[in-house]
Amino acid sequence: MHLTVSSPVQSLAELQRVAATPLAEAMPWPSTYDLIRASAKVHADRPALTFLATGEVGGPSTTWTYGQLLQGIHQTANLLHSLGVQPTDVVAVMLPGGLAYHLALWGGEAAGIVQPLNPLLSEDKLVSLLRASGAQVLIAHGVDDDSQMRAKALRLQSQCPALKTILLVNPEGGPLPQGDALPTGVQDFHAARALQVSDRLLSGRVFQATDIAAYFHTGGTTGAPKLARHSHGAQVFTAWANAQMQGFQASDVTLNGYPLFHVAGVLPGALCSLAVGMHILIPTPSLFRNREVIANYWRLVAHHGCTLMSGVPTVLAALAAVPLAGADISRLRAVRTGAAPLPPELALRFEQAFGLQINESLGMTETAGLSTVAPPGLSAPAGCVGWPLPHARVRIVGLNSDGQATDQTLPAGDKGMVLYQGPNLFSGYLDAAETARSFTPDGWLITGDVGFVDEHGRLHLTGRAKDLIIRGGHNIDPKVIEDALGAHPAVELCAAVGAPDAYAGELPVAFASLKPGAQVSEQALLAFTAERVDEAPAKPKRITILERMPVTNVGKIYKPELRTLATGAVVQALVDQVYGGKAMRPRVTAQGDLPVSVNLERNGPADLQHELQALIAALPVKVQVIIGD
Known part of the structure; x- marks a missing residue:
């Protein structure tokens, strides 16, 4: 069975109608492999993936059809099977953006359990993640270049006893250059997979929805490894539910600039699109971190006829500063964001400059990338992340003075901790104690997000519980400050954090980066913000202008660094x-x-x-x- 969708959900009644379909009927695929195979059967000759080698419009590119993608997945899974990989064994992936990443992801899940790694993490962190998972195979970037990924991968092998094989990938798509001497335990990925059968899985594996498909690292870039386990069923549910909520079509074209070591790039950004036969563009190895891609974004959208776009708010803020310059973006029908709160000023800027409404969603690694969606066409204020996915539920509970969840369920309109239950809940962390801390006694996931549900059943986010500024026992929502400061015409990005104080515990302070060419003093920003923050304890004590806002590899504003600056x-x-x-x-x-x-x-x-x-x-x-x- 292949997934077909009519139109985006536009009301609670439509959502309830979708949810009335039994899950077994709505999504009959037990695995991501079965989902992609079903799409390839219907869309064999349609383009699935196009890799853009540069950010230039009309530059060199490589396209794979759905039929070619499935063949590559078969070859990759069969190669891994020949190396002894069983369904419970782990295959790690350390690659830049590119076509081969999709072979590693979906071929890896067809053979065993995939562990995407952020290549920008320190070597010590990567070693700890590989040791925690017991990965037996690492599929890694295979050429020596500025990324240093190949050298890093070879060093990892010597530090991880379980890592038996490294498969090096030539980003050009063919075998590694002749004369490339490979150490013991290292093979040429493309050369080895080319020798494999491409029309079926030789393992004869029969998938169960409860089989573990992937381990995703979560919890930021510090601390002990937290590896979240995704089942095949959870990932497939996210793909089905997201496509239903947003009305995805086989005729859609999207540009996926999220990194594929992150759940947003793998599931909402890729698997959801593959489920309906959509065409996905991969914008260079460095994706949205490539300045040429950002500078040419609107022209790329026009050239490739993109109908959907998405990006975290920091990426959208960068795109808001790029003029259309005559680019025809009339085919674009939806803009999606998530991962961080959308500043109201940015939403207004996008609408005024491009005539595009930004719709938000809420997703977590622990919910296989998605929890709630504001469908295209839904008119909602910034901060509204829409309805829970069909068959899923959201509950709001009160917070105690430490910002922790209580067991008190709050009525509509009251702000508290967001809890979640749904078919795409993760299967827990590798660490059972960490898993226990993440759930309430009655089985609800504690998301860490703070928000409220309105009278229409839609969820509104106001921030993260860990980001609450607690001043003398009084909880201050940083979004109140950020919305006020972000309304200043000179501000591009901003964030509020708590600065340590011996008497109050924390005092609110804020940081801002300015739009290109803009000038304003810190005192002027402070006065502007204080005037717009009604709650006296929430008025910031200081605003610091930064040349560049610190962001994570995915593009979220990185508040731990801002807290360090505030403490300093x-x-x-x-x-x-x-x-x-x-x-x-x-x-x-x-x-x-x-x-x-x-x-x-x-x-x-x-x-x-x-x-x-x-x-x-x-x-x-x-x-x-x-x-x-």
Whole structure:
């Protein structure tokens, strides 16, 4: 059976009608392999994937049909099977954007369990992830270039005893260059798969919806590895439900600039499209991180006849600064965003500049990439992420003074923690204790998002519980500050965080980056924002203008780094308070995720050092004090 969809869901009644279809009838595929095979049967000669080698319009590209994609998936799965990979074995993937990534993903899931890796993570982090999963095979970038991925992959093999085989991928699509001497345990991916049968799975595997398809790393870039397990059924449900909610068609064309080590790129960005026979464009190996792709985005949309577009708010903010310059984007019928709150000012800018309405969705790694959707055409304010997927439920519960979920269910309109239940819930983390912490006693996933449900049953997000600024026991929603600051015409991106305070615990501060060519003082932004924040405790104490807002590899604003900067500013103010204009002032370091550190001279004035250390000790965060020579 192949998936066909009529039109986007536009009302609660339509959603209920979709949900009335029994799941067994609506989505008969037990696995991602069966889903793609069903699409290939109907759309064998239609384009499935096109890789754009550059960000130039009309530049070199390579297209695979659905038939060719399925053949490559068969070859990849059969290669892995010949290497001894069984359904419970793990195949890790460390590749840039490209066609081969789809072979690794879907061929890997057809043979075993796929573990996409973020190649920008540190080597120590990658080692810890591979050891945690016990991956036996790594499919990795196979040429020496600026990415250093090949060298990193070969070093990983020596540090991970379970990693028996590395398959190196030539990004050009053929065998590796002649004379490339491969170490023991390393093979040429494309050369080896070309020797495999391409019309079927030699394993004869019979899939169950409960079989684990993938391990996705979640929890940011610090701390112990958190590997979330996805079942085939969860991933297939996301594809089916998203297509139903948004009215995807086989005639649609989309540009997927999300990285494929991230759940957004793999499931809402790829599998949902493959489920209906859509054409997916892959914009260069570095995707939306390629400045040429952003600069030419509207011309690429026009050239390829894109009908759908999506990106995180930071990407959309960058695109908002790119003029159409005559590009015909009339085929675009829907714009999707998620992963972070959509600033109302950005939504308005998009509508005024391009005539496009941005619709939001809520997704998590733990919900196989999607929980709620605001379908195209639904008129909703920024922050409204729409209805829960069919067969899924959302519940809002109260927060305690620490920002943690309680068991008190709140009525419509009241803000609290968002809980979720649905067929695409993940199968837990590899760490059972971590899994237990993520669910309520009665089985609801604690999403970490704060929001409310309106009278139409739609979910509205206001932020993340961990991002709440807790001032003297009073919970401050950073979105209140961000919406006010983001309304300033000079501001491109902004974020509010809590700065440590010895008395109040946290005080609200904000950071902003400006639009190209814009000029405004920090004091002017502070006055502008304070005037628009009604709640007195939420008025920010300080606004700092940054040349560039820190973002994750997926494009979300990276608040841990902003908290570090905020803490550094507080500590610097304490140094100024204690030392005044004295020459032997301690040096304060605040960078990235590292703890803020203060360097004291060993022979410095003891009374001042003791006074400063006492003030630092009173702060509710860890600050590293280093006594130098």
